[in-house]
Amino acid sequence: MDHRNAGIGQGPRGMRMLAILSFISLSLPFEAAACPTGMLYDGNGCSPPYQYSMDDWIREKNDYLDSLEPRERPPARVLSPEELENLKRLQAEKDARDAIIAREVANGIWFSASSSTPEGKLCTASFAKLTSQDNGKSGGIVSIMGFQKPKPDAWLIFYGTGLPKPNKVKKIKISLQQDDEPAQTVQVFNYRYQGRAGAIAFSVPGLTAALDGMRDRQSFKLSIDGNAAMVLQWTDAAPIIEQLRQCAK
Numbered sequence: 001m002d003h004r005n006a007g008i009g010q011g012p013r014g015m016r017m018l019a020i021l022s023f024i025s026l027s028l029p030f031e032a033a034a035c036p037t038g039m040l041y042d043g044n045g046c047s048p049p050y051q052y053s054m055d056d057w058i059r060e061k062n063d064y065l066d067s068l069e070p071r072e073r074p075p076a077r078v079l080s081p082e083e084l085e086n087l088k089r090l091q092a093e094k095d096a097r098d099a100i101i102a103r104e105v106a107n108g109i110w111f112s113a114s115s116s117t118p119e120g121k122l123c124t125a126s127f128a129k130l131t132s133q134d135n136g137k138s139g140g141i142v143s144i145m146g147f148q149k150p151k152p153d154a155w156l157i158f159y160g161t162g163l164p165k166p167n168k169v170k171k172i173k174i175s176l177q178q179d180d181e182p183a184q185t186v187q188v189f190n191y192r193y194q195g196r197a198g199a200i201a202f203s204v205p206g207l208t209a210a211l212d213g214m215r216d217r218q219s220f221k222l223s224i225d226g227n228a229a230m231v232l233q234w235t236d237a238a239p240i241i242e243q244l245r246q247c248a249k
Contacts, residue, residue, distance in 0.1 A: 032087040035169060037188055038153030043192030045199055052166040099190060105130045110240050114247045121148040123207060123247035140157040140197070140230050142220065146207030148248055154207040158222060160230040163198030164190050174200060175223040183223070200230075214241050 035046035107130035114123045122182065124145040137157070146154025164172065169191040177183035189201040200222060204210040219233035 002199070036155055038147075038203075039155065039201065041169065045193055046189060046201055047142050065100075070223070071233075092147055108235060110234075111237070112240055112243050118149045119147060121247060123148065123244050125244055127240075128233075129232060129234070138231055140232050142232055142234065144207075144210050144214070144244065146204065146210060146248065149206075149208070152206045154204040154210050156202040156204055156210060158200045158220070158230060158232070159197045160222075160232075161197050161201055162229045163197075163222070164224070164229070165192040165198040166190060167192065172224070173183045175221075177221040177223070179219050183221070209243065211241055211244055211248065216241075 018150065034205065035041050039046040063191065087136045093099040105128050110127050112123075112125040114124070122145065126141055126143040128141045130141075140162070143155070143157045143159070145157070169189060171187050172190045173185055174188050174190075175183045175185045186202075191199050191201075193199040214237060216238040217233070217235050218237065220231070221228060222230040
C-alpha cells in the first residue's frame with residue numbers, strides 16, 4: 001500500500017479532520033482561558049499529564065551535551081598537557097554530537113513513546129523540523145498525543161518560535177490549512193512554552209479520531225490575520241501512525 005496516497009491530506013478525510021478541529025475549538029467558550037480538556041495549567045502554559053514527548057527528547061540530548069562541559073567554568077589556571085588534551089577531546093565530542101542533533105532536527109525527525117499512568121496509557125508522537133530562517137516560521141514541532149481507549153482526551157499541539165507567546169494562556173483565532181485543503185479559521189488555546197516558543201493546542205475527540213486525520217506526508221500552515229506564523233511538513237509518518245494505533249487500542 002502506498003501510504004503517501006492514504007490519510008487525510010486530500011478529499012473527505014482531510015475535510016473531516018478540519019471539521020473535527022473546527023467543531024472542538026468553536027464549541028469552547030472564547031472567554032475561557034483555561035486549558036484544553038484533560039490538560040493541566042503549569043504556571044505558564046498547558047501540559048498533558050505525565051507527558052513525555054519530543055521536548056523531553058531534546059532536553060535529554062541537551063543534558064548530554066551540557067554534561068560534557070561544566071556549566072560554570074572553574075577559575076582560570078594553567079592546564080597540564082594531559083588536561084588540555086582531555087579538554088580538546090571533550091569539546092570535539094560535544095561538537096560532533098551537537099552537529100548530529102542539528103542535522104537530524106533540520107532534516108525532520110520523529111519521536112514516539114507511551115507511558116503507563118494512573119489514568120491509562122498515554123501515547124505520544126512528535127515531529128520536529130527546525131530552521132533558523134524566517135524567524136522560526138519555517139518549521140517547528142507538532143505533537144499528537146492521547147490516552148488509550150476508552151479515555152477520550154487527546155490533543156494536537158504545535159510549537160514554534162513564530163507563534164504568539166502570551167504570558168498567560170489565552171484563546172486566539174488562527175487559520176489552519178492542511179495540504180491543499182481550504183484553510184479554516186478556528187479558536188485555539190495559545191500559551192508560551194519554556195519562554196522560547198509559542199504553543200497552539202487543539203483538543204481532539206480521542207486519539208483514534210486524530211489518527212484518522214493523519215497521512216504519511218502532510219503539511220500544515222498556521223496563519224494569524226493573514227500572516228503565516230508557522231509552516232511545517234512531516235514525512236514518513238506511516239510507521240508512527242501504526243505505532244499510535246496499536247498504543248490506542
